[in-house]
Amino acid sequence: MGKCKHITRLLSDALDRSLTTGEWVAIRLHLPTCSGCRNYRKQIRLLRVAAHSVSGIAAPGTVNSDD
Numbered sequence: 001m002g003k004c005k006h007i008t009r010l011l012s013d014a015l016d017r018s019l020t021t022g023e024w025v026a027i028r029l030h031l032p033t034c035s036g037c038r039n040y041r042k043q044i045r046l047l048r049v050a051a052h053s054v055s056g057i058a059a060p061g062t063v064n065s066d067d
């Protein structure tokens, strides 16, 4: 299951760069099937919100899927 490693890497990369359409598609297809990656995304999203709440800058490439 190298898929999860790839997906979590993309989720992490999304904090630092804009993902390609293909990368987002891979994430969107994978997250509904994998609670582990969904939890990972929630965790890094919380970290990102905390990091950006001061500046008020929204990071690009936010995934709006299951919550």
Ligand SMILES: [Zn+2]
Pocket: 003, 004, 007, 030, 034, 036, 037
């Ligand atoms: Zn996964």
